Amino acid sequence: MAVSVSAVVLLGIVVFVLIRGGYVRISHALACALLGFFLASTGAAPTITSAISTVTGWISSI
Template identity: 45%
Template sequence: MVISVSVVLLLALLAMMLMRNHALKPSHAVLCVLLGFCLASTSLAPTIHSTLVSAADLVSTLRP
């Protein structure tokens, strides 16, 4: 659960930065959110989740 909250916060921050720089319009951000909800209810959701968990594990093993 912590990973998914972190990913959501990271993506929200990225979307806010893009909207601030006028690279992403609010309507596009809403569309991305709706797409995320639609993807969460499909059969691809477990694959997407496992990919994100694997990526988070990979990033957590990196040392600066």
């Protein structure tokens, strides 16, 4: 749970900086957010969560 909250905060900051810098339009950020929201309700969500957990575990062991 702590990893997913941290990832959401980090990605939120990245998106905010990209929008402020003019690299990403608000409509593009909204489309990405909706994609993530709908992807979370599919059968791919457990696989993605497992992959993220594996990567964060690998990074923390370095």
